[in-house]
Amino acid sequence: MFAPIPIDDPADPRLAPYTAMRERDLIGREGRFIVEGAVTLRLLLSGASRFATESILLAPERLDSLADAISAVRAPPPVYLAAKAVMSAVAGFPIHRGVLAVGIRGSAPDPVALVAPAPAPALVLGLAGLTNHDNVGGLLRNAAAFGADAVLLDAETCDPLYRKAIRVSAGAALITPFARLPRGADWLGLADALGLVPLALSPGGSETLADLPALPRVLLLLGTEGPGLPGGLMARARTVRIPMAAGFDSLNVATAGAIALHHLARPHLHRARPHLGPPPGG
């Protein structure tokens, strides 16, 4: 069980990690991140998330509906209760939903350790130069929906634990394994080392997505909508396109990624993901 701790003073030092939330989005939080809303908090507290919870900050009227999820944690974190007006004063803008938490990033996983060795099937998403938090959040959500094993990010791609990216991901950023590659990392060398077919999605791709055969181990590479993937990568990877109407061949990169993940994931969806519960229909 846990004993919630009422706090009335927005200047209470225990609320320091929740202060000036928008400004801190920009300067970083020293190994912490912010979670907003009940659905995302439940994912953070569940066994599906690899992240520890440092503290929870709730409007008192939200406690009852979340007590089950908090009690289920082996050693529940401190749960602070503060009126929405106090929460808003701390955060610096209105906190309508009355549910916040601070998570701990922990050590960064090794990209190689996230991918099961061959011959197990593997679906890995690689993001190159994606600097828009909506797109990265959306892609984490789509990766989770289609059971991708991992998402790998190059040095330029923005942080999936940025507050807005978590929100757009519908919490998927907390449960989809992801890892950061070092600057200048060699995607094709990595694919080779992991035994994955590198597949670069691009409007100029030479194969049509719908005609691709089943690929049991694949690294799907996505670049920005503008410059796209680097030319050297495109020249050496297997390239695939999504046919679109003449005159408006423009899909958002997160949407294009979802279409490709749907096609590539089909055989994967029947594998159990132990940390997420039984397979569909199982």
Next chain:
Amino acid sequence: MFAPIPIDDPADPRLAPYTAMRERDLIGREGRFIVEGAVTLRLLLSGASRFATESILLAPERLDSLADAISAVRAPPPVYLAAKAVMSAVAGFPIHRGVLAVGIRGSAPDPVALVAPAPAPALVLGLAGLTNHDNVGGLLRNAAAFGADAVLLDAETCDPLYRKAIRVSAGAALITPFARLPRGADWLGLADALGLVPLALSPGGSETLADLPALPRVLLLLGTEGPGLPGGLMARARTVRIPMAAGFDSLNVATAGAIALHHLARPHLHRARPHLGPPPGG
């Protein structure tokens, strides 16, 4: 040719349709809508859009790069030039890109007139109860990308010409034919009258999207992520699902719609869309 008209005074009555832009988003614009940015303005001015342009408001430094698109219009609308500071004062918030225009809605098209009669192939998107402008904008974009013939909206679905919806649609709201159905409209009766197979996308659908046979004439129905499509509709339509991973079966509705459109559109993409130029590779 056209002669741009410099304006220095934010209170100039010719700029009235651009004033208090956010407030006017909420109260409406009496048959007008606002277009932002060069890409969207080019679509508005092109033959692909069915909408007339009432006026254009540009920062002077943006004129040169848009003069070709404006000159190509048979009777170019007035083009006002105002410094970004003046534009921002008129709009009520910073206009960074310096490109605005006012379009005229004109008369609403008849839904039935938008769909080519059988046996021509037809792909029509039906939106039921979608009240989020990001989702509606994203779906208009996806409908354009996959060459949908028309988008039909029930009375509850929000306006594709709302400023944010146009922006999220990447301008597709201006070129994808759409029409509004009367309140309480009967989707299945409409599908029957138009000779379209009604296909309702739902997590509980009885068929799997990827296993669907080619459907030359189809009405793809999408509802909200929460309540979904009405039960009566689901009971009588052909229902289809996108298989997802256990534990996180949640796609954004615009993303789910894109995946379904990609599957359904394939035979359509090889038809010419005369107002959008030649077919791919043609």
